[in-house]
Amino acid sequence: MKNAERSIYRACHLCEAICGLEIKVNGGHIISIRGDHADPFSRGHICPKAIALKDIHEDKNRLRQPLKKVGHEWITISWDEAFDLAAEKLAAVNAQHGNNAIGFYAGNPAVHNIGTLFSVPSLVRILKTKNAFSATSVDQLPQQLTSLLMFGHQFMITIPDIDHTDYFLILGGNPVASNGSMMTVPDVTKRLAAVRERGGSVVVIDPRRTETAEIASEHHFIRPSTDAALLMAMINVMKTENLFRIASPEKLNNLDSALLAIADVTPEAAAEATGIAAGTIRRLAREFAAAPSAVCYGRIGTTLQAFGTLNQWLVQLMNIVTGNLDRVGGSMPTQPIIPITGPGTKPGSHARWHSRVSHLPESGGELPVAALAEEILTPGDGQIRAFITTCGNPVLSTPNGRKLDEALASLDFMVSIDIYLNETTRHADLILPPASSLNHDHYDLIFNAFAVRNVTRFNAGIWQKSDDERYDWEIFGELVKRLALKLTRESRPAMPTAKLIEGMLKAGEAVHGISFAQLVEAEHGIDLGPLKPSLYSRLETPDGKIDCAPAVIIKDIARFKLYVHQKAPIPNPLIMIGRRHVRSNNSWMHNSLRLVKGKPRDQLMMHPADLAARGLKDGQRVRVVSRVGQVEIAVQATDSLMPGVVSLPHGFGHDRKGTCLGVAHEHAGVSYNDLSDAGDIDVISGNAALNGIAVEVTHVST
Ligand SMILES: Nc1nc2c(c(=O)[nH]1)N[C@H]1C(S)=C(S)[C@@H](COP(=O)(O)OP(=O)(O)OC[C@H]3O[C@@H](n4cnc5c(=O)[nH]c(N)nc54)[C@H](O)[C@@H]3O)O[C@H]1N2
Ligand SMILES: Nc1nc2c(c(=O)[nH]1)N[C@H]1C(S)=C(S)[C@@H](COP(=O)(O)OP(=O)(O)OC[C@H]3O[C@@H](n4cnc5c(=O)[nH]c(N)nc54)[C@H](O)[C@@H]3O)O[C@H]1N2
Ligand code: SF4
Numbered sequence: 064m065k066n067a068e069r070s071i072y073r074a075c076h077l078c079e080a081i082c083g084l085e086i087k088v089n090g091g092h093i094i095s096i097r098g099d100h101a102d103p104f105s106r107g108h109i110c111p112k113a114i115a116l117k118d119i120h121e122d123k124n125r126l127r128q129p130l131k132k133v134g135h136e137w138i139t140i141s142w143d144e145a146f147d148l149a150a151e152k153l154a155a156v157n158a159q160h161g162n163n164a165i166g167f168y169a170g171n172p173a174v175h176n177i178g179t180l181f182s183v184p185s186l187v188r189i190l191k192t193k194n195a196f197s198a199t200s201v202d203q204l205p206q207q208l209t210s211l212l213m214f215g216h217q218f219m220i221t222i223p224d225i226d227h228t229d230y231f232l233i234l235g236g237n238p239v240a241s242n243g244s245m246m247t248v249p250d251v252t253k254r255l256a257a258v259r260e261r262g263g264s265v266v267v268i269d270p271r272r273t274e275t276a277e278i279a280s281e282h283h284f285i286r287p288s289t290d291a292a293l294l295m296a297m298i299n300v301m302k303t304e305n306l307f308r309i310a311s312p313e314k315l316n317n318l319d320s321a322l323l324a325i326a327d328v329t330p331e332a333a334a335e336a337t338g339i340a341a342g343t344i345r346r347l348a349r350e351f352a353a354a355p356s357a358v359c360y361g362r363i364g365t366t367l368q369a370f371g372t373l374n375q376w377l378v379q380l381m382n383i384v385t386g387n388l389d390r391v392g393g394s395m396p397t398q399p400i401i402p403i404t405g406p407g408t409k410p411g412s413h414a415r416w417h418s419r420v421s422h423l424p425e426s427g428g429e430l431p432v433a434a435l436a437e438e439i440l441t442p443g444d445g446q447i448r449a450f451i452t453t454c455g456n457p458v459l460s461t462p463n464g465r466k467l468d469e470a471l472a473s474l475d476f477m478v479s480i481d482i483y484l485n486e487t488t489r490h491a492d493l494i495l496p497p498a499s500s501l502n503h504d505h506y507d508l509i510f511n512a513f514a515v516r517n518v519t520r521f522n523a524g525i526w527q528k529s530d531d532e533r534y535d536w537e538i539f540g541e542l543v544k545r546l547a548l549k550l551t552r553e554s555r556p557a558m559p560t561a562k563l564i565e566g567m568l569k570a571g572e573a574v575h576g577i578s579f580a581q582l583v584e585a586e587h588g589i590d591l592g593p594l595k596p597s598l599y600s601r602l603e604t605p606d607g608k609i610d611c612a613p614a615v616i617i618k619d620i621a622r623f624k625l626y627v628h629q630k631a632p633i634p635n636p637l638i639m640i641g642r643r644h645v646r647s648n649n650s651w652m653h654n655s656l657r658l659v660k661g662k663p664r665d666q667l668m669m670h671p672a673d674l675a676a677r678g679l680k681d682g683q684r685v686r687v688v689s690r691v692g693q694v695e696i697a698v699q700a701t702d703s704l705m706p707g708v709v710s711l712p713h714g715f716g717h718d719r720k721g722t723c724l725g726v727a728h729e730h731a732g733v734s735y736n737d738l739s740d741a742g743d744i745d746v747i748s749g750n751a752a753l754n755g756i757a758v759e760v761t762h763v764s765t
């Protein structure tokens with residue numbers, strides 16, 4: 064048997080770090096999973112989640128056959144029957160209620176699955192629905208919208224040049240736990256340490272002293288949702304003290320009006336809003352401006368909050384006025400061999416239509432998911448009556464999960480393409496489970512494009528799937544085909560992943576010089592070198608210049624000032640924010656015992672002074688109450704939180720009835736999003752404001 068053992072090299076598809084793995088298999092069994100030291104990008108780094116790939120692959124709860132709900136029972140049916148049922152039910156809803164009556168949601172793992180990534184647009188095209196949603200609007204939408212408004216393309220995302228910067232300013236990101244986001248950066252802890260080793264600084268701005276803050280040069284607490292004041296004041300200090308080093312003024316439109324719009328925010332005013340001393344703000348501004356190279360980066364803490372787009376605009380302004388946009392050691396776009404910007408790609412769109420009930424704007428063909436529950440629950444023309452989900456668990460991951468539960472339960476028909484019967488898919492009438500991810504061919508189209516180096520890698524599926532299994536792209540393909548027939552619309556046949564990559568690679572081969580055969584051969588991935596300045600020559604705005612003052616953003620400054628004026632001085636009630644842990648991944652990896660065992664990680668974190676003020680004690684069960692809901696959970700006293708702020712991880716709450724997740728159920732925790740309010744949004748983008756929500760914490764007995 065021993066000589067049947069073989070090593071497979073493959074990128075991990077679980078998070079954005081895309082670490083190289085060495086997976087030892089024997090026949091159909093996984094023997095071990097280790098870091099791939101020959102991967103030039105991840106250099107052998109992995110985290111505990113990678114080992115759990117084996118658990119997911121072998122998980123008895125992972126669905127293997129189509130499931131149909133009959134009364135309160137689930138029965139397995141054939142693929143043929145399942146596709147027919149889905150097409151028939153969806154077409155019936157379409158015929159009776161029109162195109163917008165079918166809604167669609169794609170969740171996070173869709174971005175890690177190239178087949179799904181390319182299938183989603185085909186499905187939405189066939190449905191002709193304006194009610195398409197995704198996890199983008201509980202995540203990075205403000206970043207994409209800012210890129211669209213300023214640079215002319217939603218995916219012209221600039222990436223921190225972590226390996227060369229002298230000054231890394233991180234707001235609202237905890238890459239040591241998350242392994243980096245909108246910044247694909249395997250082995251981030253070593254790379255952050257290297258910034259300091261070469262004499263540079265890492266400065267973290269976060270209401271919690273996070274794992275990243277612990278290894279930074281300095282950390283400052285900030286009152287949630289007030290980052291914009293800090294950034295405005297820093298820019299103003301640089302301006303007043305003549306510290307600007309603008310690199311390409313001829314490429315900048317409207318910089319003066321941008322600066323004018325924020326000019327009245329002094330360090331003193333920002334100190335009052337943020338809780339960071341005015342002297343510190345001045346020093347940070349001077350140091351950022353003086354550093355040979357510097358980069359300002361803002362992640363979930365700056366996007367998944369009430370001023371997401373404003374924050375992302377200010378992040379870019381910081382980099383622009385200091386000459387760090389599109390510069391080595393600053394913030395630069397990648398040049399992936401399969402481009403996601405430029406000719407033939409979709410630059411994105413904004414506000415071409417709005418949601419029916421709350422009038423939230425479309426972006427890139429999608430509506431903000433904060434509008435989903437009300438679009439299902441509110442009667443009238445265009446009401447969503449049937450729903451399709453893939454790779455998503457919006458009941459736990461989007462605002463007001465309880466209301467969404469109610470909404471999904473009221474649908475005429477729901478079908479989920481998913482591997483688990485979980486909090487969301489339990490509402491489906493039909494679940495179509497794809498084959499194990501490890502059987503899929505894998506290419507990180509998006510994460511290659513957001514990486515801190517130019518990299519590329521293709522890995523074929525480890526095993527052939529059995530005849531009775533389907534890849535995600537095959538499920539979509541068949542669904543689209545049968546729907547097209549029923550709706551008498553035209554569809555294109557789905558293409559196998561490898562063929563798709565081969566085709567796209569060929570299109571650019573004259574430029575990048577890498578053939579598909581070479582890519583397949585290079586099983587550890589190919590490093591194509593560090594990021595290089597290219598943004599200024601690739602701008603896709605009509606005049607090829609950066610718009611430094613998009614009107615919708617400038618208009619939103621007044622809302623921010625009002626917010627700060629009303630809410631900042633005394634944070635009472637408490638303000639709740641989220642957190643991530645390296646052993647967890649959004650809502651869907653809690654069925655791996657290896658990851659959830661040990662000390663609980665789902666408590667509410669709270670400052671001892673806030674506990675004492677309420678007569679509460681460390682370890683006690685407490686009730687957390689928000690405008691829309693309440694949960695009961697153990698509290699953990701910690702001075703790593705700013706007083707007045709509490710922290711709860713999202714993705715838990717596995718005690719809902721009707722799921723089939725044995726281990727997760729035993730480690731249920733509570734869902735953060737039972738407390739978040741769909742009415743709390745970043746008004747410009749409609750992105751949910753899941754961080755920075757008002758709660759009160761009391762004794763359970765009251
Ligand atoms: N309060 C709060 N809420 C948050 C966040 C937060 O920070 N705080 N973060 C937000 C962010 S950034 C995100 S991205 C979202 C994530 O939100 P979602 O994407 O809605 O949820 P996930 O937990 O990622 O659920 C993934 C789903 O995909 C399924 N799945 C896994 N692998 C596959 C596969 O290969 N194929 C198919 N078909 N299905 C698969 C899983 O079973 C699960 O149902 O959550 C958001 N919600
Ligand atoms: N282990 C693990 N890794 C993951 C995930 C996971 O669930 N688990 N999810 C993946 C996904 S989908 C994503 S999008 C990325 C996210 O990657 P990150 O953005 O790095 O995610 P978080 O760890 O949630 O870090 C957000 C930080 O923002 C802080 N914060 C909250 N509110 C504010 C605020 O108003 N201002 C400031 N300055 N900070 C604030 C929080 O305290 C927290 O430390 O992680 C990815 N990687
Ligand atoms: S850091 Fe992310 S990509 Fe790397 S092994 Fe862990 S889960 Fe996989």
Ligand SMILES: [Mo]
Nearest residue numbers: 171198201202
């Ligand atoms: Mo995310």
